[in-house]
Amino acid sequence: MSTAPWPIEIVHGQPSDLRAVNAIMAEAFDPRFGEAWTPSQCMGMLALPGVWFTLACIDGRPVGFALARTVLNEGELLLLAILPAMRRRGIGGALLRSVIADARDRGAEMLHLEVRANNDAVQLYRSAGFSKIGERRDYYRGHDGNVFDAHTFSKTID
Template sequence: MSEFRLATARVADLAAVMRVMDAAFDPAFGEAWSRAQLLTLFALPSARVCLAWDGEQPCGFSAARIAGPESELLLLAVDPAWRGRGIGAALISDWQAWGRGEGAEDYFLEMRADNDAVHLYERSGFSECGRRKDYYRGGDGMIRDAITMRHSSGTGLTR
């Protein structure tokens, strides 16, 4: 197994992020973001894109934003050729470390309810805290629920 490294992505890395996006997201679900959508994140001081590299190959990324004591994972993707190597878990840990540094105590994400990534998030300490019925309409014509997951590292009140 080769080593990978994580680094904050810059606008110049947009093509690398899009390569991972195209490989990781099945078009049937309609979850991938466009280049224009991703580009907006680079302009926001409250957002961060982290890119995982295996040598010179981009193999995963996360995109998150922060608002006060909360941080939201907007996207997490690992190229299928690199799955099962701990990259997803490393990206989650990196997101939470960044969030802590920015004052976050609560971490949220939303995903398609039938996404196998739910197991990764559960292993990382997330649990379902909400559900949106019939939220996602995929390119395959199917309508799917969305689940919201939360992980709290703060000492404040639980919700």
């Protein structure tokens, strides 16, 4: 993995940033897999307690985001996306480290996530210390009717 030759700024997102989040999702999530959320799903989730999102920006431009939540002493990474042209430059790792730190600060002792079985991001999660703990058969339903398994991962937060 190479790193970006420019500084990656990690900032906490505001509701006014949801337009950028939706634009990143539209570009980052292939519609074949049915992973992207609608704007109303994002807004609904952000209205819940313990939910936050983080943006990765380069030169003031959002290039990635992560959406997460904590409930009691557990956290969950709900979404993480990077613009395709900006992948493999350390942005996903920076966002993931930020989510882990934020979850710890919010009292989480464990962080969970779920990812499509053949998603390239699995390598990122494994390198950050996440371990596979389960599988959901035929969880994702793409717009073309195809189904894909989801794998669940967890990490103890030190």
